[in-house]
Amino acid sequence: MEGPRIVSPAGARARPGPTNTVLLQRWVPSIYRSGTDPTISQPHPDVVGRILQSLDSYNELIVRQPYDPNAWIGRGRRMMMLNFPELAVGDAYKAKILEARASGNDKDIRVEVYKLLEPALQACHCQWDAAEILDESAMDFGPQWHEDVGRKVAKLRELLKRKEEAAIPLGGTPYELRDRIRDGGVLTVEYPWTVVHHLTRAPGLVKLINEELEGSEKEPTCYLHRSTLSKDSEEDMLGIFAAREVRAGERILTDRTATGVCSTPTSNSCSNCYARLPDMAIKTECCSESYCSTACLDLAMNTYHKAICGKDFAWLQEPAKGLTHNASPLRPLLMLRILAACVQSGVEKSPLDHPLIARLKPVANKNHLDVFTLTESIIIPIKILEQLGVDVFANRNFDTEILHSIWTRLANNKAGSFDPRLGFVDEITPHLPLFNHSCDPNVEWRRENGSTTVRFFAIKPVKKGEELFCSYLNVEGMPVEHRQEMLWPWFEGPCLCSRCEEEERSLGI
Template sequence: MVSRSGTTQSQQPLDLRMFESALRLFDDQINRSSYDANHWVRRGSFMREHGFPEIAVGDAFKAKLLLDREPANLEARKAVYEILGQALLGCHCHWEAAELWEEALKQYPRWGMAGEKATDLRELLRRKEAAAASLGGTPQEQKDRLKDGGVFTVNYRWTEFSWTPERSLTRSSKLVALINEELRGKDGETTCYLARSTLAADGNDDMLGMFASHEMQNGECILTDRTATGVCSTPAPNSRANCYASLPDTPQQAPCCSEAFCSPECLNLAMKTYHKALCGKDFTWLQRPTVGLSHNASPLRPLLMLRFLTTGVQNLTLRPPTHRAPATALQQTPHRRLHAHRIRRYPSQDPRAARRGHLRQPQLRHGCLTAHMDASGEQ
């Protein structure tokens, strides 16, 4: 489905043909002259007016960067501040919007709009901070509540846009059957399967769970999942580049740089997904805000987004991974098999856990995301 987003849901349906035609015109102008700030301003304003504030934020910010390099143009700069400020509000990014208007006020002290916007937003943030404090949590969690934005979505028929492929896969019975088929080995046997979760709240809950296909023995490994999109808050000095586990005595060396991996499979996965786009580039500054985190928090999200973006760049496609086989979308392994980190049997912490084992929600252990396999009947 096409998601149109914003602070309020539009009362008028979006004319997709007119929207696509106008968008193609803006895109063509940007392609022909990408350093013209006016093109980014016009497309950003268009996207904001039509309910896509998160896209408008990106366009307006690009225009702002371009104008910072040019001689002073008061009206153009103010127009960018207005579009960017409104778009940030459309995404409920109140913290960032307040900082933006305060920046504008410093540059243009006599601009009444900037002063009013900054004052109103700081007052709103004070009220949100008081509400967040009453919910408890760590300082980082409280800060995340203040800074987390979001958009409402209105669904439109995805296939109306000429450039879009068939809709993404969802949690349908067809998807479950496809994944279970990929989980089968060459001999047709499988150690685990995907099915409706035993932890679902009610019959309308579409939560899925991974189950062992037989009674597990203590310490048994039933699934190996090598992910290309794992992140870690505080990597160990000798951890591997892809999934941050400790390196063996004889690690696999990347052929193009000094990065090391735990196994040929891990190296192959990184090379086929994101590493070529990331190789030789220094993103350590993106890691610094996460150092010391002991729980899932917003500073980890840019690291995860970096993996997704570099995967997209390397594959030169804007199509989401769900348009391909789901279990192999991010790894593209030769045998189209699902691989993962080793999932071992852990003592049950939930009496509702399935008798044969249930893959619980991933948790952050020692700063890294891991998954637990619970088996009922053990303490």
Template structure:
């Protein structure tokens, strides 16, 4: 995890809030004071460098309570003034209350691969490819698609979906049914069989789970991701502790792993509207495996009154042809507008034939000034 142009930042050893410990042993007080002061400086710098101004204001208010003084008071007032200026600037863009709030509270970090991450967590293995192909094997009909190395191949482990046989226009290719749903509140009418506690296994590394291992993050490419101390570190750790996972003893669940999981989810989630809950973010088992094309040969949609996702062929597809979906509705957009809109997903020009042709015709490639990689989607239910 890295802030804008700075060295890697650790909020604390495990991203937990740094408490102000009161020691009764007077003889150790000088050492404790120095250590406590260094901890405060580390947390303050991390919050400031990540633009976590909202949480930085809370930080200074906590310090002010424990150590009242003009210097601390001035720092707290300075950050509060900065937040007021941000609120005024953000208000010009309008939007819902949640959107305006997130513009002020959301912070950003440049996503990098963890320096001590093992090789198996940096690439997608052939074992994973075989596992996905087993999932795609149908019970009754001949399979319509399989998983393999993409024809786009800008990276060694760039994978994609392919037609396993000839597919007719309008034919159903694949159906994904929701296996697990997670939400913050329980409906009174929900039955116990459909709404139960989650069991966690602390023995296996979470990045080895096949539903996480198949997802690719957008890392090491100056990509800006949303980050807040509370939602990115403290809340996930609290959830793990509720699941009886000792995050301090088990390094499988350190903050870098949690952030890596978040970047994979953020880069592969799909959103849909729900009349009761608003926007719903979904992680589908197979949708992230389809590469994007501005001229897709596959479309997908949610079945009526269910969370089932169906994939259909938009045209006749030959056996062995790579299958592409469109991450956004780009119909009617210019090449520059499409590139800007799709930049948060892969931060390079679309590699589809239609876009390559437009680049060739215009004799130049459009590159946005910066990534707008922070999602504007509203908070809601996440389905896995």
């Protein structure tokens, strides 16, 4: 017998969700168990079913009373029981904000916040954050609480010391060492209540992307279609194909992006792509921003600029200044561009419906571990959204599950590299994520020095209708076993390219 229909936490007013039976079938915990004693145990399926069924009432309570910290604490506890600690952290932190902003001084609520937030952070392997929260709680409460907290903090500091000892031999910069110690992680999963159309690329989206690829060209060079790597006709695996014959060395596509960031922009940089400004820079009418071209001006205006115009986000750029490698301060900068684009397109719509996000696929339900921290995953996105004018309590389109889902898509599809003028450049371009990998590519992509713009060139003759492949890594000279190992983080599975398949057959693998 089917259970009642459950409403998605991010869409409690929107539409009926899947049945409780379907939810249970789709439930995959995000907690990563490393072999040590888990912070929370995995519940029995019967218990999961009951918790999933109870979510409906908690979601509806939050809709009715979005500024009641108890509503968030109640749902956060259920998320913890479901082994979604990252969602529990988000709910607990929202309760913490609401209690702090309330006129009263409710010690009981703060106790419940700390009781939920600390173990949820530990379940996300965020030992640094958990220790900081415990230290904060010790200052808030009496001696008896302080004694119990002191023991927990001592254990966490000892664990962090061992993490540091293990990280030091790996080398790297001070920021890289800090991130190795402080970064937590959870498994990338599809939440059981996520609506189906947020899990696939619909025909309408494919049509929109093909219109982008056509642009103003009389004869488009490429188009999006189901990939030749797909073994299943129902599989959502797309690829870029040649729309005509292409000569070796010919430029196939210029990929200009609105969602690229850099660690150290210069004063004479384009506000969109960071290229050097020409003598006759393009000025906006609304503010002092300058652009290298009308193409960049139009792209910024049509994507994100209207949402951030007049707002000072220097606090977000400052921690990244001087970075020459990928590090945690760059993550929020990329989220700012993405969230601003979502806000500009309309806060009444789910960000997962935005074309720039809907085209991206995470590595979900494949035991893929993604970074999670209290600061970069929860605190800063909330601060960004509030500065953009979003009510993060009443507007459920920007709930923690949505923000985390956005990040998992960005993490699996972004491209980063050092630039002599800009420091480290990190970006999501509209079309680079749609090119599949091959260890024998027929296309190479190059980022313009001093810019986020990417161009694609054929490195061998390509026939009309042939799929276009680039290489995600420099695999020249690597044996197939080494290539598979290096490429595993992108796929959480073997590389499917023709070169790997042929070499594995010849080796009898």
